[in-house]
Amino acid sequence: MKNKKGFDNRKYLEMQSAKILDRIAMFGDKLYLEFGGKLFDDFHASRVLPGFEPDSKIKMLSQLKDQAEILIVINANDIEKNKTRSDLGITYDQDALRLIGVFRRKGFYVGSVVLTRYASQPSADSFMKRLELMGIKVYRHYPIDGYPSDPEKIVSDEGYGKNEYVVTTRPLVVVTAPGPGSGKMATCLSQLYHEHKRGVKAGYAKYETFPVWNLPLNHPVNAAYEAATADLNDMNMIDPFHMEAYGVMAVNYNRDVEVFPVLSAVMERVMGKCPYKSPTDMGVNMAGFCIIDDDVCKEASKQEIIRRYYAAQLDFIKGLVNKETVSKIEILMRRMSVTINDRAVVAAALEKELITGTPCAALQLPDGRIVTGKTGDLLGASAALLLNALKVLGDIDDSIDLISSAVIEPIQKLKINHMGSVNPRLHTDEILISLAVSAVTNPTAKKALEQLRKLKGSEFHSSVILSHVDEATLRNLGINVTCEPKRQPEKNYA
Numbered sequence: 001m002k003n004k005k006g007f008d009n010r011k012y013l014e015m016q017s018a019k020i021l022d023r024i025a026m027f028g029d030k031l032y033l034e035f036g037g038k039l040f041d042d043f044h045a046s047r048v049l050p051g052f053e054p055d056s057k058i059k060m061l062s063q064l065k066d067q068a069e070i071l072i073v074i075n076a077n078d079i080e081k082n083k084t085r086s087d088l089g090i091t092y093d094q095d096a097l098r099l100i101g102v103f104r105r106k107g108f109y110v111g112s113v114v115l116t117r118y119a120s121q122p123s124a125d126s127f128m129k130r131l132e133l134m135g136i137k138v139y140r141h142y143p144i145d146g147y148p149s150d151p152e153k154i155v156s157d158e159g160y161g162k163n164e165y166v167v168t169t170r171p172l173v174v175v176t177a178p179g180p181g182s183g184k185m186a187t188c189l190s191q192l193y194h195e196h197k198r199g200v201k202a203g204y205a206k207y208e209t210f211p212v213w214n215l216p217l218n219h220p221v222n223a224a225y226e227a228a229t230a231d232l233n234d235m236n237m238i239d240p241f242h243m244e245a246y247g248v249m250a251v252n253y254n255r256d257v258e259v260f261p262v263l264s265a266v267m268e269r270v271m272g273k274c275p276y277k278s279p280t281d282m283g284v285n286m287a288g289f290c291i292i293d294d295d296v297c298k299e300a301s302k303q304e305i306i307r308r309y310y311a312a313q314l315d316f317i318k319g320l321v322n323k324e325t326v327s328k329i330e331i332l333m334r335r336m337s338v339t340i341n342d343r344a345v346v347a348a349a350l351e352k353e354l355i356t357g358t359p360c361a362a363l364q365l366p367d368g369r370i371v372t373g374k375t376g377d378l379l380g381a382s383a384a385l386l387l388n389a390l391k392v393l394g395d396i397d398d399s400i401d402l403i404s405s406a407v408i409e410p411i412q413k414l415k416i417n418h419m420g421s422v423n424p425r426l427h428t429d430e431i432l433i434s435l436a437v438s439a440v441t442n443p444t445a446k447k448a449l450e451q452l453r454k455l456k457g458s459e460f461h462s463s464v465i466l467s468h469v470d471e472a473t474l475r476n477l478g479i480n481v482t483c484e485p486k487r488q489p490e491k492n493y494a
Contacts, residue, residue: 004050004293004296005050005051005292005293005296006049006050006051006291006292006293006294006295006296006297006300007049007050007051007052007287007290007291007292007297008051008290008291008292009051009052009053009056009290011289011290012052012056012286012287012290013056013059013060015286015289015290016056016060016207016284016286016287017060017063019284019286020033020060020205020207020284023205023284024172024205026203026205026275027201027202027203028201028202028203029171029195029200029201029202030168030171030172030173030195030200030201030202030203031171031172031173031202031203031204031205032173032175032188032191032192032202032203032204032205033172033173033174033175033204033205033206033207034175034176034184034185034188034204034205034206034207034208035057035174035175035176035184035207035208036180036184036206036207036208036209036210037057037208037209037210038054038057039057039058039061039099039174039176040054040055040057040058040102040106041054041055041088042054042055042056042057042209044210044224044225044228044304045209045210045287047300047303047304047307047480048220048221048224048225048297048300048301048304049221049287049291049297049300050296050297050300051292052287057207058106061108061174062106062107064172065107065108067170067171067172068108068109068170068172068173068174069108069109069110069111069168069169069170069172069173069174070103070108070109070110070111070174070176071111071112071113071114071166071168071173071174071175071176071187072096072099072100072110072112072113072114072176072177072178073113073114073116073175073176073177073182073183073184073187074092074093074096074113074114074115074116074127074177074178074182075092075115075116075117075181075182075183076115076116076117076118076119076121076124077117077121078092078093078178078179078181078182079091079092079093079115079121079123079124079127080121080122080123080124081320082123083179083320084320085178085179088475089468089471089472089475092178092179092182093123093127093178095178095179096113096127096177096178099176099178100113100134100136109170110136111137111166111167111168111169111170111173112136112137112138112139112166112167112168113131113136113137113138113139114138114139114140114141114166114183114187115127115128115138115139115140115141116141116182116183116186116187117141117142117143117183118140118141118142119142119143128140137167139163139164139165139166140163140164141163141164141183141186141187141190142162142163144159144160144162147159147186147262148258148259148261148262149258151261151262151264151265152265154262154265155193155262155265155266155269160189160190160193160194161193161194163190163194165191165194165198166187166191166194168191173191175187175188180228180229180232180234181229181232185206185255185256185259185263186259188204189204189259189262189263189266192204192266192267192270193266193269193270195270196266196269196270201270201271202270203270203271203275204263204266204267204282205282205283205284206256206282206283206284207283207284207285208256208283208285209285209287210222210224210225210228211225211226211236211251211252211253212251212285212287212288213239213250213251213252213280213283213285213288214250214251214288214289215251215288215291216251217236217237217238217249217251218335218336219298219301220297220298220299220301220302220305220336221297221298221301222236222251223236223301223305223332223335223336224301224302224304224305224308225253226328226332227304227305227308227309227328227329227332228304228308229253230308230312230321230325230328230329230332231312231315231320231321231325232255234253234254234255235253235254236251236252236253236254237251237252237253237254237257238250238251238252239251239252239257239278239279239280240257241257241260241277241278241279241280242277242278242279242280242281244278245277245278245281246277246278250278250280252278252279252280252283256279257279259279260278260279263276263279263282264276302336302338302342303342303343303459305329305332305333305336305338306333306338306340306342306343306482307343307480307482308329309326309329309330309333309340310340310461310482310483310484310485311482312325312326312329313326313485314465314483314485316485317465317485343459343461343482344362344364344370344459345362345363345364345370345459345460345461345482346362346461346482348362348364348370348372348461349361349362349372349461349462349463349484350463350484352372352374352463353374353463356374356375358374358375358381359374359375359380359381359462359463359464359488359489360372360373360374360375360381360462360463361373361374361381361382361384361385361460361461361462361463362385362460362461363385363389363455363458363459363460363479364458364459364460365389365392365393365454365455365458366454366456366457366458369392371385371388371389371392372385372388373385373386373387373388375425376425377425378405378408378409378412378425378426379408379425379426379431380423380425380426380427380428380467380470381462381463381464382427382428382460382462382466382470382473382474383425383426383427383428383430383431383470385460386428386431386432386474387402387403387431387435387448389451389455389458390402390435390448390449390451390452391448393451393454393455394447394448394450394451396444396447396448400444402435402438402442402444402445402448403431403434403435403438403445404438407434407437407438408426408434411426411430411434412424412425412426427467427469427470427473428469428470428473428474429469429470429472429473432452432473435448435449436449452477455477455478455479456477456478456479457478457479457480458478458479458480459479459480459482460474460479460480460481460482461481461482461483461484462481462482462483462484463483463484463486464483464484464486464487464488464489465483465484465485465486465487465488466481466483471483
């Protein structure tokens with residue numbers, strides 16, 4: 001099913017835009033629109049819903065650019081723990097800075113940043129000072145005792161009242177964050193409380209792609225979302241409020257269900273009554289209506305669960321998650337009847353390592369062909385694999401050297417003699433630079449370089465933990481990366 005589309009992105013944009021415009025019309029002075037997932041680079045959605053374009057949401061918002069301002073939310077604990085976006089390989093605070101830069105380049109007004117669950121964490125304080133030096137206003141929101149089980153206390157001067165009021169100037173406030181668990185909803189609800197006290201007619205809506213409310217609870221698309229948020233202890237569940245109000249089953253997740261009484265209490269204070277009867281009501285997600293091939297989306301989602309399993313194992317080794325996170329994804333895999341053997345590149349990489357006795361890697365091209373690479377004297381496994389893949393895509397004979405050893409050896413000497421490296425082998429970024437230089441005088445190297453764009457959407461697996469450089473380079477090429485949770489042997493220059 002490689003290269004097949006399972007999702008109609010054009011239909012999605014039309015339906016989603018209409019739904020959001022309808023929701024804006026429900027309220028008066030201001031709408032706080034919480035955006036779940038990623039605004040302009042939702043790679044998770046594009047992986048589990050083939051055909052979904054990662055920048056769909058930002059395209060939609062561009063039509064409302066003059067009315068909207070961006071409010072970025074980040075959990076102070078995530079800053080302190082150096083929490084990382086697995087798809088980009090950067091920490092949440094780095095991603096917040098990246099988001100600010102990208103939004104501004106696209107012509108959006110970034111109003112401010114909110115630090116949630118702020119408790120004077122040293123790293124959060126440093127980040128706040130950095131933002132202020134950039135001219136960005138920063139607000140602090142604090143942990144609230146009893147959240148979310150005590151609505152009366154939360155919706156009071158002792159709860160949301162202690163949070164700093166975020167000054168906004170436009171009618172549409174888009175609330176986004178580097179990742180899940182950042183506190184976007186709590187920020188929106190806190191703002192509704194403060195706006196009400198100031199006589200502003202403000203409303204709230206939620207744009208969350210996952211879980212897809214009108215797909216079954218155990219659908220692989222929804223299971224993949226559970227895998228993506230396993231470290232947050234999130235759990236998909238049937239929305240009990242929706243079932244009670246309408247007699248219809250809808251899928252939501254536990255944090256939204258838990259916080260709904262708080263949302264209802266806030267809305268009652270703001271508007272006299274809550275316009276929503278369930279957490280599902282407050283969403284504007286039309287993704288489920290735009291799936292055009294359910295089997296394609298199911299298979300893509302199962303592959304994503306396997307990738308998340310490998311990512312969780314790696315995070316466990318790094319001390320970023322506990323064993324329960326890995327176990328939760330293992331349970332999801334059993335529930336979806338998938339194993340690591342369903343990821344073709346895993347067996348290919350491990351078999352190659354068994355044969356050669358050295359770290360290896362495998363790549364499945366978008367057309368389904370599998371290419372392998374092994375660690376050698378000149379190149380690491382990932383770099384060797386990259387060259388092999390370009391040869392296959394360019395129909396170049398495998399015996400041809402795309403880059404002369406006369407080019408590689410001086411780079412090795414530079415690394416060892418002057419850069420303090422103990423590993424003479426070239427990484428993927430270094431081999432691509434060497435290939436680009438060779439392409440100036442070598443037509444075959446030029447032909448190979450022209451194949452790079454065809455790597456997007458490929459699947460990659462390494463028999464050992466990748467270096468940060470190799471992982472980042474492969475991801476920048478649009479390749480989905482996994483690796484075994486074991487370090488490269490010292491004799492191979494770990």
